[in-house]
Amino acid sequence: MKDYLKAVQISEKVYYVGAIDWNVRSFHGYRTGRGTSYNAFLIIDEKVTLIDCVKKPFFNELMARIASVIDPSEIDYIVSNHSEPDHSGCLVDVVNAVKPEKVFASVMGEKALKAYYGEDFEVTPLKTGDVLDLGENKLSVLETRMLHWPDSMVAYLDKDKVLFSQDAFGMHYATANLFADENDYSVMTYEAKKYFANILMHLTNQVRGAIKQLGELNLDVKILAPDHGPLFRTPESIAFIQNLYAAMASGDRGRKAVVFYATMWGSTEKIATALADGIRSAGVEVKVSAIGASDRSDIMTDVLDAGLVCVGSPTMNNQMYPSVADVLTYLKGLLRTTNKIGYAFGSFGWSGEAPKKIQAELESMKFELPFEQKSTKYNPFAEDLAEYFEQGAALGKMLLESGK
Ligand code: FEO
Numbered sequence: 001m002k003d004y005l006k007a008v009q010i011s012e013k014v015y016y017v018g019a020i021d022w023n024v025r026s027f028h029g030y031r032t033g034r035g036t037s038y039n040a041f042l043i044i045d046e047k048v049t050l051i052d053c054v055k056k057p058f059f060n061e062l063m064a065r066i067a068s069v070i071d072p073s074e075i076d077y078i079v080s081n082h083s084e085p086d087h088s089g090c091l092v093d094v095v096n097a098v099k100p101e102k103v104f105a106s107v108m109g110e111k112a113l114k115a116y117y118g119e120d121f122e123v124t125p126l127k128t129g130d131v132l133d134l135g136e137n138k139l140s141v142l143e144t145r146m147l148h149w150p151d152s153m154v155a156y157l158d159k160d161k162v163l164f165s166q167d168a169f170g171m172h173y174a175t176a177n178l179f180a181d182e183n184d185y186s187v188m189t190y191e192a193k194k195y196f197a198n199i200l201m202h203l204t205n206q207v208r209g210a211i212k213q214l215g216e217l218n219l220d221v222k223i224l225a226p227d228h229g230p231l232f233r234t235p236e237s238i239a240f241i242q243n244l245y246a247a248m249a250s251g252d253r254g255r256k257a258v259v260f261y262a263t264m265w266g267s268t269e270k271i272a273t274a275l276a277d278g279i280r281s282a283g284v285e286v287k288v289s290a291i292g293a294s295d296r297s298d299i300m301t302d303v304l305d306a307g308l309v310c311v312g313s314p315t316m317n318n319q320m321y322p323s324v325a326d327v328l329t330y331l332k333g334l335l336r337t338t339n340k341i342g343y344a345f346g347s348f349g350w351s352g353e354a355p356k357k358i359q360a361e362l363e364s365m366k367f368e369l370p371f372e373q374k375s376t377k378y379n380p381f382a383e384d385l386a387e388y389f390e391q392g393a394a395l396g397k398m399l400l401e402s403g404k
Pocket of ligand 1: 087227
């Protein structure tokens with residue numbers, strides 16, 4: 001065991017025993033520029049309980065942190081709030097090592113864990129309202145199906161007032177500072193938005209439902225403990241993340257614009273720049289991203305609170321650029337209740353299908369498309385660029401004048 005890996009006490013009975021993954025840069029295709037953490041928690045009560053595990057390569061780190069406060073074989077219960085392998089990857093190893101009395105998961109979690117680890121893997125299902133008596137504390141659970149997997153649930157420890165929220169309210173952010181109030185709020189705002197955009201954006205309605213459900217429970221939360229990133233232990237930091245979630249889940253049309261594109265010989269890039277200048281001239285904040293220079297997950301973060309999305313591509317072999325198709329496919333999976341204006345543009349040599357195909361994709365995603373797609377043969381000259389500028393200005397004005 002590595003004796004320098006210590007648990008951190010976060011309340012009277014609860015210890016942080018997770019792992020920090022400083023160097024992960026791809027989380028199933030999501031670019032994690034700041035790494036992440038896999039948070040797990042040990043409740044030392046009459047029933048010693050482990051809340052969630054960590055990704056498989058971090059098994060030793062988890063066990064070392066547990067061993068810094070208790071003999072791991074004293075663990076009675078393991079509660080798996082979420083079966084995705086970043087939290088259950090070493091669950092079987094932990095069970096083999098500590099031989100707990102019981103492993104608990106949600107009703108759907110039982111099915112998921114058996115599907116992952118075999119029908120013989122014993123799991124006791126818990127449903128919303130079920131309560132585990134741990135001794136001085138009681139642990140109650142709330143199933144949060146599709147937040148963001150069918151098995152997801154959250155658990156509340158009543159005496160210490162800790163809400164273990166699994167992925168919800170989390171972010172991919174590896175930091176040596178365990179608590180949010182010790183970190184930079186601008187970094188956390190960006191990373192929480194990025195997490196929401198790339199994991200939860202298509203589940204906005206469910207997020208709103210869960211926020212409402214949790215609100216109705218009127219829980220007194222002193223520590224909000226997600227499975228990724230910093231923990232929230234002050235009223236200010238708890239309000240910060242709750243307010244941010246409420247805003248992100250509001251469904252309101254953002255007042256910013258995003259222009260993203262691929263370019264072959266620079267023509268589509270010139271058009272993108274002219275379009276963006278026009279949007280800016282209308283008083284709208286705009287972000288311009290060349291695909292490749294920006295990862296798809298960064299583009300998605302900008303799309304989250306953008307009310308206007310412009311997508312450009314050259315035509316190559318009668319198609320849009322593959323990198324544009326990649327981002328559109330990703331976007332299609334993440335948007336459900338589109339409340340955004342869209343616009344397609346591009347350049348071409350002899351056919352010019354790309355912007356038409358982009359427009360069709362945006363239409364299928366229910367973007368509002370006030371203007372027909374537009375493209376230019378080979379090279380946009382000054383008069384062409386002036387037209388794109390005007391088009392951008394018109395789109396920007398439309399965004400500012402539109403409702404929620
Ligand atoms: Fe952090 Fe959905 O796993």
